[in-house]
Amino acid sequence: MSAEVGPMVASVVPTFNEEKWIGRCLDSLLAQTHPSSRHIIHVVDGGSTDDTLNIVRSKMKEDVKIVLINNPEKRVPQARNLSLAAMDEEVELVFEVNGHGWVPVNHLEKRISDLQEIESELAKKVGGVGCLVVAAEDEGRTMLGDWIESTLSCPLGSGGGQFARFKGRHPHNVPAFVLHRKEALLEVGGWDEGLPTNQDSDLSMRLIKAGWPLWRSDVSSFQMVKRRSLSGFMKMCRRYGFWRTKTLKKHKNRVNPKEFLPIIGLLLTVALFATQSDYRYYPLLIYAVAVSLIGLYEAMKFRKPTLLIGVPLLLLILHTQFSIGMVEGVFRKQLELVDR
Numbered sequence: 001m002s003a004e005v006g007p008m009v010a011s012v013v014p015t016f017n018e019e020k021w022i023g024r025c026l027d028s029l030l031a032q033t034h035p036s037s038r039h040i041i042h043v044v045d046g047g048s049t050d051d052t053l054n055i056v057r058s059k060m061k062e063d064v065k066i067v068l069i070n071n072p073e074k075r076v077p078q079a080r081n082l083s084l085a086a087m088d089e090e091v092e093l094v095f096e097v098n099g100h101g102w103v104p105v106n107h108l109e110k111r112i113s114d115l116q117e118i119e120s121e122l123a124k125k126v127g128g129v130g131c132l133v134v135a136a137e138d139e140g141r142t143m144l145g146d147w148i149e150s151t152l153s154c155p156l157g158s159g160g161g162q163f164a165r166f167k168g169r170h171p172h173n174v175p176a177f178v179l180h181r182k183e184a185l186l187e188v189g190g191w192d193e194g195l196p197t198n199q200d201s202d203l204s205m206r207l208i209k210a211g212w213p214l215w216r217s218d219v220s221s222f223q224m225v226k227r228r229s230l231s232g233f234m235k236m237c238r239r240y241g242f243w244r245t246k247t248l249k250k251h252k253n254r255v256n257p258k259e260f261l262p263i264i265g266l267l268l269t270v271a272l273f274a275t276q277s278d279y280r281y282y283p284l285l286i287y288a289v290a291v292s293l294i295g296l297y298e299a300m301k302f303r304k305p306t307l308l309i310g311v312p313l314l315l316l317i318l319h320t321q322f323s324i325g326m327v328e329g330v331f332r333k334q335l336e337l338v339d340r
Contacts, residue, residue, distance in 0.1 A: 006038045007092040009108055010182075014071070014079035016046040018099030019055060021225055026059045026066065028102035033109045040091070041066045042083040043099075046074030052099070077191035077199040084190050087182065094180045096200070101136065101177075101224035111179045114169065114219045127184040127204075127212025130175020132221040133163050145228050147310030150298040152226060156291065156315055162200075163226075169217035173208065173254070174201045177222040184212040192250075197243035205251045230317075237318045241325025242335040259326070262319040291315045 011029050015022060022043075029041050043056050043066060053068075060066045069086060071079045076098075084094070093115075095108065115129045135141075135149040151157045158164040162176030178200070188206045191199045204214055227233040248255055265283050272280035291312035299307040328335060 006035050007112060008088070008090045009034060009039050009093045009095055009112070009179075010083065010087050010091045011039065011041045011095040011097050011108075012080055012083040013041065013043045013097045013099055014046070014076045015043055015048060015052055015056070015099040016074060017048045017050045017052055019048075019051040021100040021102075022052050023055050023059070025097065025099055025102050026056070028105070028107075029097070030059070030063050030066075031105045032103075033106045034112065036063075036065065039065060039108065040087075042069055042086065043067070044069045044071045044079035044083050046071045046079065073193070075193065075196045077193045077195060080199075081190045081193065084182070084185060091182050094182050094185060096177050096180070097222075098224070101222050103222055104220060107131075107220045107222075108179075110220045111217075114217050115179055118169065118215055118217075122213070125181055125184075125212075127207040127210075127214050128175070128178040128180035129169075130162075130172065130178045130214070130216040132166070132216075132218050133176050133224050134221045136223040136225040142228065143306055143310070144230060145226070146302075146304055147307065147314050148226050148228070148233050150302065150307050150311050151314040151318060154294050154298055154311065154315075156294050157318055166216065167218055169215055169219065171213060172216040173214065174204045175214055175216035176200075178204075178214070181212070184210075187212070195243060195246060197239055198247045201254075202247050202250060205247075205254055233314065234317055234321050237321035238325040238328075239335060241322035241327075242329040242332070243325075244322075245326045245329025259322075262323045263326070266323075288312075 013022075013025060013029075018025070026041065026043070029039075032039060045053060045056070045068065047070075056066065056068055060068065067086070069079075069082050071082055080096070087094070093112065095111075097103075111129065111131065115126065118129060119125055135153075141149075152163040153165055161174055184207055185203075188203070188210050190203075192202050195202050208214060227236055244259065265287060269280065269283045272283070294315065295308045295311040298311045299305055325335070
């Protein structure tokens with residue numbers, strides 16, 4: 001793309017104590033092949049106490065298109081709404097980013113072209129297009145990190161959501177790291193600030209309801225650093241379950257039966273044991289076989305034998321913690337968990 005053409009894009013990066021990754025994140029955005037004059041970066045910080053702000057300010061000295069915005073509420077939806085309110089009228093597209101991930105240098109160029117092709121085929125504007133989320137290529141990932149990456153991306157872990165593996169481009173209800181049309185965001189009122197988690201899913205549902213189609217495409221990817229500790233992984237799963245329940249209360253037509261299978265399986269197993277049924281071990285056996293087969297598949301696919309044990313173990317933890325969170329969401333108003 002030449003320096004004179006292309007839509008104005010705002011990349012929005014909510015941050016809180018992201019000193020390990022924010023430098024690489026911003027470097028990837030600053031290096032984009034999309035014209036520099038048509039790209040602005042909003043870093044919306046929630047009061048970082050580590051070296052995040054110093055790193056951001058050093059990058060600001062290198063490039064004037066980085067804008068630092070204070071987020072006194074700390075949460076991601078507030079950060080995105082603060083950025084949305086601060087954008088100039090000429091901004092057409094809004095790219096969702098986080099402070100612990102990065103993109104290829106031609107990411108925006110390819111994503112914009114992809115969005116325009118979709119709109120040309122549909123003969124109408126879309127609300128946005130999401131992308132693939134892939135494992136971050138960095139030196140700090142441990143064996144547990146490999147387990148978490150595979151668990152969150154496998155069929156029994158992703159649920160078809162943001163970490164799901166897919167090919168091609170197609171309509172999707174909850175795409176990840178979306179390149180949104182700003183006018184669509186403004187029409188639905190931006191992000192729901194009452195949802196510190198699952199706010200992107202809620203936004204997607206409201207956009208679709210308002211007549212803004214959403215797509216996802218594998219034309220480019222977002223490299224994301226996921227949790228690196230077992231406690232962080234467990235808290236994340238529980239937190240996602242809790243706020244998933246809150247989201248379903250707003251969007252009852254978006255219930256996914258697969259999310260309730262662990263709870264249904266537990267209740268069925270308890271009932272079978274309570275009645276001393278001859279089939280009482282069957283649900284446990286079926287579950288063990290299913291997660292073991294997924295572990296075998298992941299181990300063979302990535303040629304990492306430890307996934308044979310790690311993926312089944314973390315799937316059990318994921319399903320347990322997510323289900324606990326969903327039940328908590330029925331009875332509790334808030335859940336404060338720090339998982340990074």
